[in-house]
Amino acid sequence: xxxxxxxxxxxxGAAAIDSNCQCYFGYPITxxxxxxxxxxxxxxxxxxxxxxxxxxxxxxxxxxxxxASGVRAMTSSSSPGISLKMEGISxxxxxxxxxxxxxxxxxxxxxxxxxxxxxxxxxxxKGGGHGDYRLIVLAPSGVQELYDFTRLAFHLADKYxxxxxxxxDGFLGQMMEVVVKDSKKSDNFEEPxxxxxxxxxxxxxxxxxxxxxxxxxxxxxxxxxxxxKYRQITENEQRVDTYLTDDAELIIASFGIAARIAKEAVxxxxxxxxxxxxxxxxxLWPFPGKTFTSYSKVKAILTVEMNAGQMVEDVRLAVNGKVxxxxxxxTGGMIPESKDIVAELEKMGGAKV
Amino acid sequence: MSTTILTRPESxxxxxxxxxxxxxxxxxxxxxxxxxxxxxxxxxxxxxxxxGCSVLLYDYVNFDCIQAAHGRAPAVATGVKRANPDSVxxxxxxxxxxxxxGMAETVHAAxxxxxxxxxxxxxxxxxxxGGQMAPTTLTSQVTTTTPFGxxxxxxxxxxxxxxxxxxxxxxxxxxxxxxxxxxxxNKAKKALKKAFQIxxxxxxxxxxxIVAICPINWRMPPEKALKWLEDSMLPLYPLGDxxxxxxxx
Numbered sequence: 001x002x003x004x005x006x007x008x009x010x011x012x013g014a015a016a017i018d019s020n021c022q023c024y025f026g027y028p029i030t031x032x033x034x035x036x037x038x039x040x041x042x043x044x045x046x047x048x049x050x051x052x053x054x055x056x057x058x059x060x061x062x063x064x065x066x067x068a069s070g071v072r073a074m075t076s077s078s079s080p081g082i083s084l085k086m087e088g089i090s091x092x093x094x095x096x097x098x099x100x101x102x103x104x105x106x107x108x109x110x111x112x113x114x115x116x117x118x119x120x121x122x123x124x125x126k127g128g129g130h131g132d133y134r135l136i137v138l139a140p141s142g143v144q145e146l147y148d149f150t151r152l153a154f155h156l157a158d159k160y161x162x163x164x165x166x167x168x169d170g171f172l173g174q175m176m177e178v179v180v181k182d183s184k185k186s187d188n189f190e191e192p193x194x195x196x197x198x199x200x201x202x203x204x205x206x207x208x209x210x211x212x213x214x215x216x217x218x219x220x221x222x223x224x225x226x227x228x229k230y231r232q233i234t235e236n237e238q239r240v241d242t243y244l245t246d247d248a249e250l251i252i253a254s255f256g257i258a259a260r261i262a263k264e265a266v267x268x269x270x271x272x273x274x275x276x277x278x279x280x281x282x283x284l285w286p287f288p289g290k291t292f293t294s295y296s297k298v299k300a301i302l303t304v305e306m307n308a309g310q311m312v313e314d315v316r317l318a319v320n321g322k323v324x325x326x327x328x329x330x331t332g333g334m335i336p337e338s339k340d341i342v343a344e345l346e347k348m349g350g351a352k353v
Numbered sequence: 354m355s356t357t358i359l360t361r362p363e364s365x366x367x368x369x370x371x372x373x374x375x376x377x378x379x380x381x382x383x384x385x386x387x388x389x390x391x392x393x394x395x396x397x398x399x400x401x402x403x404x405g406c407s408v409l410l411y412d413y414v415n416f417d418c419i420q421a422a423h424g425r426a427p428a429v430a431t432g433v434k435r436a437n438p439d440s441v442x443x444x445x446x447x448x449x450x451x452x453x454x455g456m457a458e459t460v461h462a463a464x465x466x467x468x469x470x471x472x473x474x475x476x477x478x479x480x481x482x483g484g485q486m487a488p489t490t491l492t493s494q495v496t497t498t499t500p501f502g503x504x505x506x507x508x509x510x511x512x513x514x515x516x517x518x519x520x521x522x523x524x525x526x527x528x529x530x531x532x533x534x535x536x537x538x539n540k541a542k543k544a545l546k547k548a549f550q551i552x553x554x555x556x557x558x559x560x561x562x563i564v565a566i567c568p569i570n571w572r573m574p575p576e577k578a579l580k581w582l583e584d585s586m587l588p589l590y591p592l593g594d595x596x597x598x599x600x601x602x
Contacts, residue, residue, distance in 0.1 A: 023436050049435045053428070054461035061425035061458070065432020068419050069399075073436070091422050198417035199437050202396035208411045210420040 002181045008143045009173040012076065012102050012166065013038030015150035018181065020191060021100070022071035023049040025062035027081060030114045031170035032104035035076040056081040060088030060101070067097040068209040070197025072154055076102035078170070079120050080111060082128075089163055090129030094211030096226075098157035100150065101135075102166040104173040107333040115333020116170035118256055121310035124167050125285040132223055134230045136164040136237065137284040139255040143177035148185060149282075155189040160233055161196075167284060169306065171257045171335070230286075239282035240291045244270065248277025250345050251295055253315045254304040255281050258336060262304045265341035274345055284311065292318035300324045300348045304336055324348075362386035364395045366415045375575030377565030378406060380532040381474060381541075382413055385445070388546045389416070392553065394441045399433050401426040403455075405447040406480040424455025427462035430469045441552060443470040449479045452488040452512050459514070463558045466523030470548045471560040473514060476567040477586060484570030488512045491585060496570075515562055515595035525557035527596040531564040531587065533579050540592075556598070564590050 006014060012035055016024065024043055026036040036052065043050035049066070053059035059075045066073035077085060082103045092099055103124065107117035122128075124137045136156050138149040146168060153164040198207045213219035243263055245251060250269075254262035259280040269276035279295065281288050292301075292315060301323050303312035312327045319325060328344045330336045361367065364386035372378045389395050395416050402410035404423035411418035421429040426444035434442045451459050451473050462469065478496055479485040485498040489511050493502040503511075515527035526548055530541035541563060548559035564586055566578040573581060 023432065025432065051431065051435065051465075054457055057425065058428040058431075058458050058461065061422060061428035062432035062435070064421070064425075065401075065419065065429035065434075066436040067432075068429070069433050069436035069440070071436045073432070087422055088425070095420075198399050198419050198433070200397035200399065200440055201415075201417050206415055207417050208420070209418075210411060212408060212420055 001183070004179050004181070005176055006143055006147070006179045007034055007174065007176050008146050008168065009034035009104065010038050011143045011147040011179050012150050013042060015147040016074055016100070016154070017042055017046060019151050019154040019189070020072055021048070021074055021154065023063070023066040023073040025051050025053050025059040025073070025075050027053050027056045027059050027077065029078045029081045031106060031116070031173050032076050032078045032102070034173070035102060035104070056084035057088065060085040063099050064088055064092055064097060067092065067099045068095070068198045070194040070199050072191065074100035074102070076104065078104045078106045079108050079117070082120060082123065086123070086129040089135065090131050090133060091211055092163045093129070093133035093135065094131060095209050096161040097163070097209065098161050099163050100153045100157055100166065101163060102150070102168065105167065105169040107331065113333045114170065116257065116335070117306050117331065117333055118169055118258060119307035119310070119331065120167065121284060121305070121307060124165050125287070133226065134233070134285055136160070136162060136233060137167050138164065139167050139282060139284050140172060141256050141259045141280065143172070143175065144179050146172060147179045147181065151186045151189060155186070156237065158192050160229060162229070162233070167256065169257055234286040237283055238286050238288040238290055240288035241280040241282055242291070243278040243280070245277035245279060245295065247275055249275040249299045250348060251298050251301045252276065252278045252304055252341065253281070253292070253301055253311065254278065255284060255311060258304050258306050261336050261338050262341060265338040265345070268338055268342045269345050272342065276345055281311070287314045287318065289314070289318035296322040298323055300326060302326045302328060302341070302344055302348060304341055305329045306336065307331060362390045364389040364398070364415050366413055368412045370413060371409065372406065373569040375566060375568040375578060377476065377532050377563065378474065380538060381472065381563050381565065382410070384538070384542045384545055385443070385472060386414065388542060388549055391546065392549055394549070394553065397439060398441045398443070401430050401433070401442070401444040403444065403446040403450040405450045407445055407447065407474070408481070410445050424450050424453070425458055426450065426455065427458040427467070427469070427471065431462055431465070431467050434467060434469050441549065443472060443549070445472045446474070447480065448475045448477065448487040448489040452514050460518065460521070463518045463521045463524040463560070466525070466557040468552055468555055468557055470552050472545065473560055473562045474565050475514070475562050475590065476565040478567050478570045480567050480570055484567070491589060511589060513590065515560060518560065519596045523558050524560070524596055525598050526551050526559040528594045529562040529564065529590060529592050531582065531592055533566070533582050537592070562590070564592070
């Protein structure tokens with residue numbers, strides 16, 4: 001177990017190196033450039049592959065090739081660059097190739113800005129690319145979790161042969177915190193054998209990596225197989241953190257860096273006698289709907305996001321009309337303030353103790 | 354008593370090609386298969402199939418194969434080769450895939466000197482989608498999207514890929530061949546073998562352009578298509594080495 005002061009973006013790189021990631025392919029874009037720079041230094045030192053690709057499109061397709069070869073591979077970018085990777089991500093999902101993609105989000109749409117945002121929630125959890133596919137989406141809320149979830153991401157990618165996205169933001173990527181590298185947390189993260197890899201057919205039949213099925217009946221079978229996998233992931237991998245929810249009458253739902261602010265708001269509300277609590281989804285897909293369902297007796301839920309209201313739709317689906325759901329968000333790189341969140345709770349009729 | 358005079362290369366599967374009558378893909382596939390057999394690298398070869406008529410390449414070969422997104426084959430090949438440097442990696446791409454949507458990936462793979470081989474089929478049209486203008490479509494050539502003939506003032510000029518790449522330090526071997534007659538087929542095979550050998554020797558990026566016919570989309574019987582290739586295509590796309598390092602043989 002070691003302790004290090006790390007910048008968020010560097011923590012992703014460190015975790016990938018510790019996860020035996022053999023290939024990283026990237027392209028510069030703010031606010032995630034430190035990830036590329038970290039790999040450019042540390043991959044050659046470890047005898048591994050770093051390429052600065054000609055575009056995000058090329059980078060994700062290099063990941064496709066490396067993942068097909070059976071090695072752990074990743075790429076990273078920020079919002080506009082992730083849009084460019086979406087074609088490749090659909091192919092990776094269709095061909096069932098494991099890989100890790102980090103999105104250090106910035107404000108959009110279009111070129112937007114370079115300040116932190118959470119406005120790619122829809123893109124990450126609802127598709128983004130074409131076709132019926134799902135990414136496993138992990139939402140860290142600190143540098144420790146950037147490290148831990150990157151390690152978890154490689155494990156889940158291999159376990160389910162599926163791309164996994166780390167959905168961070170410019171705030172997380174740029175801040176520094178202490179990271180404890182605890183190998184016990186990754187005890188069961190051993191890399192599985194990959195007999196399906198296209199790494200030369202010596203001693204076996206040829207392997208094919210493909211997402212093309214021209215016969216519609218066969219393509220439907222392939223989709224059914226994917227859906228069954230997604231059902232298993234939904235059943236097994238919902239992860240969530242809760243804070244002071246046991247007696248809560250008002251619950252804040254928030255993920256990533258916004259949840260850090262929401263947690264402070266919960267404390268401030270409690271000081272004012274409002275019974276507030278926090279549900280922080282860690283897996284944005286699969287969305288931890290079970291947890292929300294179990295709190296269907298609360299008076300109301302306030303979803304706090306750094307966007308115009310995206311996760312709030314999943315919260316509403318989860319409680320299915322049983323609880324009123326409100327929204328508070330900031331966009332464009334503006335950060336929600338805890339006092340404003342408390343004011344929202346008061347407006348919602350925060351119950352006094 | 355029977356005598357075997359020709360067998361299928363071990364590197365090709367027994368699947369029947371789906372290609373149209375007269376199409377050059379069958380010859381090009383066979384040449385790639387023969388070369389991989391002769392170099393003894395079938396068990397470490399990884400082929401990258403494009404989007405286009407040859408998208409089903411993975412069905413016709415008897416070695417590991419990956420289907421890539423449209424134009425991205427050189428990037429996919431880069432990932433495969435860097436992850437597994439002992440593998441022998443080639444892409445098989447048409448003119449639309451390689452020189453239009455995939456031009457960036459093509460140029461940068463060459464610029465990096467990726468130790469891969471590209472087999473580039475130039476038949477001057479988009480075949481699979483039904484004969485639209487390709488980046489290599491000739492001036493005045495009629496296609497389904499240039500119904501009045503390619504007007505270069507509107508639709509741009511044809512691209513000569515090996516010539517375009519020849520200024521790049523990373524490109525080791527750039528050549529153009531055709532498979533329109535037995536003599537040229539033999540030359541094409543030699544070029545392919547040289548290209549793969551350069552990769553096996555770790556000498557960098559190689560690209561073999563194969564000038565090919567597409568009788569169906571050219572709306573010509575195969576014999577007329579072969580003549581059109583000679584009379585119209587070869588003057589614009591002359592055969593021979595565009596770049597070959599000294600000492601590479």
